[in-house]
Amino acid sequence: MRGAKNAKKRLWRWRSNPLRRHDDIVEAWIVLAVWAFVGVGGAVAGTVTARAADVVFAQQRAERRPVRAVLLTSVPKSAVTGGAADDRRLATVRYPAPDGSSRSGLTRVDSGLSAGTSVMAWEDGRGHLVSEPPSAAAAGVEAAVLGTAAACAVAGAVLGAGAVARWRLDERRTALWGREWDLVGPQWGHRTG
Structure with a gap:
């Protein structure tokens, strides 16, 4: 029961809601895209880098x-x-x-x-x-470290780009709220009992 409530809280941007703005939908897609790119892009970059490094080290062992x-x-x-x-x-x-x-x-x-x-x-x-040339074991460790570094670099770049996009959305929402308050605020002025 508690898990269903938490899921509803996390997925609120995807549900139909009269208070949901277009920027909320855009932000939901940005978050989804960022995490997809972090997972898939990081794994691909790490794997490609590790394999390339392993090939280079094997070539060094064969040539030297x-x-x-x-x-x-x-x-x-x-x-x-x-x-x-x-x-x-x-x-x-x-x-x-x-x-x-x-x-x-x-x-x-x-x-x-x-x-x-x-x-x-x-x-x-x-x-x-x-x-x-590095031994096979040392080359494996170094290839794994290089692959991990590449995956972290891709993940960091994607997370940074996502943070900048969400920051721009927050700036836009704040400006819209300010304009709306300028319209609504005077209607509330000095009506205390």
């Missing part, structure tokens, strides 16, 4: 390969101890390109290594040094 590189310069030990900071630094290394030639470039290596040490580097199909 590890290579043995030789450190050309020594990398001093990091002064930060206790460990929250990343203990890797950029250093110059020499590595074999896919065509067999020898190249040099910058990559991140552990600190505290001396020149001539063999390190692992990652290169793409063109022989350029790149960062290590």
